[in-house]
Amino acid sequence: MIYLDNSATTKPYPEALATYTEVASKIWGNPSSLHSLGSQATRLLEASRRQIAELLGKSSSEIFFTSGGTEGDNWVLKGVAFEKIPFGKHIIVSNIEHPAVKESALWLQSQGFEVDFAPVDKAGFVEVDKLAELIRPDTTLISIMAVNNEIGSIQPIQKISELLADKPTISFHVDAVQAVTKIPTGAYLTDRVDFATFSSHKFHGLRGVGFVYIKSGKKIIPLLTGGGQESDKRSTTENLAGIAATAKALRLSMEKQEVFAQRTAQMKKILLEELQKYPDVVVFSDMENFAPHILTFGIKGVRGEVVVHAFEDYEIYISTTSACSSKAGKPAGTLIAMGVEKSLAQTAVRISLDADNDMSQMEQFLTTFKIIYEKTRKVR
Secondary structure, three states: OEEOEOOOOOOOOHHHHHHHHHHHHHOOOOOOOOOHHHHHHHHHHHHHHHHHHHHHOOOHHHEEEEOOHHHHHHHHHHHHHHHOHHHOOEEEEEOOOOHHHHHHHHHHHHOOOEEEEEOEOOOOOEOHHHHHHHOOOOEEEEEEEOEOOOOOEEOOHHHHHHHOOOOOOOEEEEEOOOOOOOOOHHHOOOOOOOEEEEEHHHHOOOOOOEEEEEOOOOOOOOOOOOOOHHHHOOOOOOOHHHHHHHHHHHHHHHHOHHHHHHHHHHHHHHHHHHHOOOOOEEEOOOOOOEOOOEEEEEEOOOOHHHHHHHHHOOOEEOEOOOHHHHOOOOOOHHHHHOOOOHHHHOOEEEEEOOOOOOHHHHHHHHHHHHHHHHHHHHHO
């Protein structure tokens, strides 16, 4: 079995699973309880928070735990938009955002907010000059992903940060779900970023856990109200075992980040070079300014799901771009935003690598691809 769908989810580290099991069985007290079991849980909760903050170069008071990236994106967009109503009701998101951001923006639009979608160029990068043209005196929030989940384009967060340097009334949110541990932290978590969202299962942690970075002093309305956990910003009893496992997984992934980048880039380069030799293959990802582990391509005239299932017959697992949208049968929204024709966008499939993959697997993938390519000649 060859797993090449790591942008959809990653296999949990054994160490993260061991941490989860140990905490769930031994430190099962509620952190909100006043007795010693609660105090023990609180100490571990705060130690995990400190470790995550230190790994990202931030303060522990700026890290707030959630159930994952989707909750984090919903919380930031809705919580910030409503918090800043006195300053305006205009927000900007890019037109290649993850559905968690895009649908939150559309929901805000239905609630009376004005939403503009910043365009991208033909390669899938936000056009900063056109983004600048969308900014108005009543703009309160801009949300831009760090790494696109469908093609891997690394967005110009630094340039956008410079654009917003003299606009302190605009909150800047970055969806960092696909970026953390994959590209240098400084490339997406600049000093100008006010909010950033993360998801544990994208870096070998467990599903159902995530966190939001909220810059000190920035205000946000809670999405979940109740017991006042997380400094009264996100109520519900904390998933302590999952949080501890997240801290462990993040540390391990950060330690391996340089090796990850080197290994995945080497494998991606070979795949890219070989796939481009086929006349009916169209490649949507490149090397420069793209995440090292994501490669999206298509075979002209062959729908992406056909290719996915063809590889599955050989126990090689890839995806049709975004896992969150693939079952809907829609073409990749990023490719449509780039100006790719719908019929071509529907051919797209995504390979997303991990450091655990190796060159022998890439050779097996390419051998299998050659077989599939020849078999699909009849339908092209």
